[in-house]
Amino acid sequence: MFYWLMKRVFVGPLLHLVYRPWIRGEQNIPSQGAAILASNHLAVIDSFFLPLMLDRELVFIGKQEYFSGRGVKGRLTAGFMRGVGTIPVDRGGGKASEAALRTGLRRLEEGDLFGIYPEGTRSPDGRLYRGKTGVARLALESGAPVIPVAMIGTNVAQPLGRTIPKIMRIGMVVGEPLDFSRYKGMENDRFILRSVTDEIMYAIMSLSGQEYVDVYAATQKARIAAGVADAQPADTEPRTAAPGGRPAPDVQVPVPPKDEGEPSVG
Template sequence: MFYWFLKFVAIGPVVKLVFRPRAEGREHVPAGGAAILASNHISAADWIFMPLSLRRRVTFLAKREYFTGTGLKGALQRAFFTGAGQVPIDRSSASAAEDAIRTGIEMLRQGRVLGIYPEGTRSPDGRLFRGKVGVARMALETGVPVIPVAMTYTPRRMPFGRRLVRVHVRFGEPLDFSRYEGLAGDRFVERSVTDEIMYEIMTLSGQEYVDVYGATVKKSMEATGASASDVVGRLQPPAGEAGDRAPRSLAG
């Protein structure tokens, strides 16, 4: 109940009035049944704008930090995620990652729409980073469709020199991976499925793709003080080894 109050009364109308987000391709999200919404992640506000674009309830596997923040922002995030029944997850270990995947699979088997950020973290510099295979594992074990989603933010000029951001949410056509039925757990298949999902997100968003995990880049930035571009330059394979540096689409 609190979820719908926040979405349609307390937060949703104000956000829509101020930012006027545009949504495209909402017809690709099924009206009923389970589905995965796999989105890029470039802003802390992604978790607000994407669900507001749909009538259906979207559940996220939210990082535990969203429930422990301080100040007004922390209170709002905690109230929204708790009231919406979102699930906090600990991403600090391999076993925690496995627990998160099992939790996501259970939600999908309950018929929910699950929002996932395959990159695992917010983009360090606005580019699209390598996806983690958890999204593929969930899709393969449950057989649900994966809808790629692209969030884009464009500054727009307002009267008196002020600026706001124009938000555009694009939902792509559902991806069906039933041809890989029974192959959950095969690392090669899971990597191929993940790369296909990332390829579709890249196509929708227009972002440059980086074949490095965003979390690895962030960790190196914190340790060395280097920029994201410098870190990526050290970590990403040369062009001759990485091809066109884009995830391969299995449909192509």
């Protein structure tokens, strides 16, 4: 109930009015049945705008810190995240991360939509980073299709460190579903998991037009924090233009529609 009140009555109408969000490819999201929405992750507001534009309820996993903040701001954030169904995940890995993925799997088994950011954390610089294989495990264990999504402009509206996003149009592009049923029963094969993850990340890259960096975003953030200003992969790491060593797709970053009559839902 809280989810729909926030979307339809309190927060949703205001976001529509102020940011005029746009979406392309929403017809690729099934009207019923389980599906995994795998998105790039540019800003905190990704988790607000994508669900806003869909007719169906979409639940993401979110970092544990969103639920453990102190003070008024921390309590409000935690309450909002719980209200919209966000599933807390300990990004340190191990049993805590496994529990979050199991929660997502149960949601898929119930025929619902589940959102995940394969990069594991927000991009530090707007580029697309190496995907973690949790999304592949979910896809193979659940049998649900993976729908790639590209968020557009959220990093410009809300760069790291900014709380209130600046006013500008926010967009998203939804790709065609990816079917990995050919790998059924192979969810414990790490090479298959990496291959599936790279295919998903390539699809996201093909929608977003982002430059790809073949390291984990968390690793890159640690390098930046340590003073590595150029934010490039280490010289000892292989360079690749796109996930899985593929050539980079010839795609430009999508732009907002010129025609205000372009349909949007939500």
